[in-house]
Amino acid sequence: MSAAALAALLRQNQSEDIGGGESADGVLQSVDASLVEASRSHGVGPLVYRSLGERGFFDRLPADVRAAFAQIAREEAVLESVRQRETTRVLGALAAAGVRPIVFKGTALAYTCYPDPALRPRLDTDLLIRPEEVATVSSVLDALDFERTARPTGEHVTHQFTCVRRASGATSAFDVHWKIADPKAFADLFTYEELRREAVAIRALGADAPSNVHALLIACAHRVAHHYDDDTLIFLCDIDLLARRLQSSDWDRVVALASEKRIREITARGLDLARGLLGTPVPDAIPRALAGTPGAEPTAAYLDPRLRKVDVLWSDLHALGGWRARVKLLREHVIPTPDFIRRSYGATSTILLPALYIHRVLRGASKWFRPLR
Numbered sequence: 001m002s003a004a005a006l007a008a009l010l011r012q013n014q015s016e017d018i019g020g021g022e023s024a025d026g027v028l029q030s031v032d033a034s035l036v037e038a039s040r041s042h043g044v045g046p047l048v049y050r051s052l053g054e055r056g057f058f059d060r061l062p063a064d065v066r067a068a069f070a071q072i073a074r075e076e077a078v079l080e081s082v083r084q085r086e087t088t089r090v091l092g093a094l095a096a097a098g099v100r101p102i103v104f105k106g107t108a109l110a111y112t113c114y115p116d117p118a119l120r121p122r123l124d125t126d127l128l129i130r131p132e133e134v135a136t137v138s139s140v141l142d143a144l145d146f147e148r149t150a151r152p153t154g155e156h157v158t159h160q161f162t163c164v165r166r167a168s169g170a171t172s173a174f175d176v177h178w179k180i181a182d183p184k185a186f187a188d189l190f191t192y193e194e195l196r197r198e199a200v201a202i203r204a205l206g207a208d209a210p211s212n213v214h215a216l217l218i219a220c221a222h223r224v225a226h227h228y229d230d231d232t233l234i235f236l237c238d239i240d241l242l243a244r245r246l247q248s249s250d251w252d253r254v255v256a257l258a259s260e261k262r263i264r265e266i267t268a269r270g271l272d273l274a275r276g277l278l279g280t281p282v283p284d285a286i287p288r289a290l291a292g293t294p295g296a297e298p299t300a301a302y303l304d305p306r307l308r309k310v311d312v313l314w315s316d317l318h319a320l321g322g323w324r325a326r327v328k329l330l331r332e333h334v335i336p337t338p339d340f341i342r343r344s345y346g347a348t349s350t351i352l353l354p355a356l357y358i359h360r361v362l363r364g365a366s367k368w369f370r371p372l373r
Helices: 002-010 024-028 033-041 045-054 063-096 106-112 131-143 192-197 212-225 233-243 248-260 264-278 285-290 298-303 309-320 323-334 338-345 353-364
Strands: 102-104 125-128 160-167 170-177 200-202 207-209
Touching (some): 002 033, 002 045, 002 233, 002 264, 033 045, 045 063, 063 106, 063 160, 063 170, 102 192, 106 200, 106 212, 106 233, 131 170, 212 248, 212 264, 212 298, 248 264, 248 285, 264 285, 264 298, 309 323, 338 353
Parallel strands (some): 102 207, 125 170
Antiparallel strands (some): 200 207
8 A cells, every 4th residue: 555655646647646546635645654654665755755846745744744754855865975975986996996897776777767866765886797806896895994794605695795884974885796686597687798788877976887778677677586576666666767768669679688588577567567556658569578478487486475585595496407506505505604604693703603503594494484575
């Protein structure tokens, strides 16, 4: 209900009755403190604040609701000033080291699709690099006083690392990827070279981002690969804004690439949700072109609301194909490096490592069998 109510306030076609036939007064009556919190959890607080102001509805809200929305917008504007400064600093240092990352997902979209980057809340900046550049990027971030967060490492268990730094009272975080995503079904969706060939400039950051077509497909994949098809509205806003930038020939490429990469079902799902909630203008022929046999693509398994961590692991094991690689992946999950265990528990001594390994297995066993949504 909260996603639908928030979406009603964000629909771009303002000539329609907001809420799909419901009067403006009726929708505005639902804008209370709980909806403000929902806007924060859905990542659309600044967008709702802006939309209410543009439509002349903001002054009709209760004073406490106006104050809460204004605070969300102010906080995000302050955070964005820190994020932009830190991002340009990091990108500049990487360029000096000969590395040209592709900025993708939230930060790239904030600067290429949104009227103001502060309208796109996010927790980190995602960078895609070549695999052979991992050590160089790690050294650069270390020199800039970033610290790695605790994360399992290994050839198969992950394809990224995260570094954080406190700056001006805010935390700056960078997710450095050498593959698009960790789940094997999505890891090789697009390589660095594929995205580089059609990359577009982010002038404000002095960096590059994926093309609109690539970004749309990544956005549809991301909300499923990492967020398991939940209804977080900011991810649908990403899809909506990207879809509105596409020309007819771009839609043809979306279908062709979705078919080639075997992500037709999850692409159709993202577009369908965006169209239903936000009125995204998807050409009528596109859903038909993306239609296929349900469940035929490995990535479609991530649309199952019953998906569990053990199902993700099974999918990864199946994708690897060789028993040596499968055993290695299992070992990387069950017996991560001692450094990861020490970081996770804040331990400095190696004496406690055996007990910490046992505690981790016992504590985490049940999580593997719970639905991820």
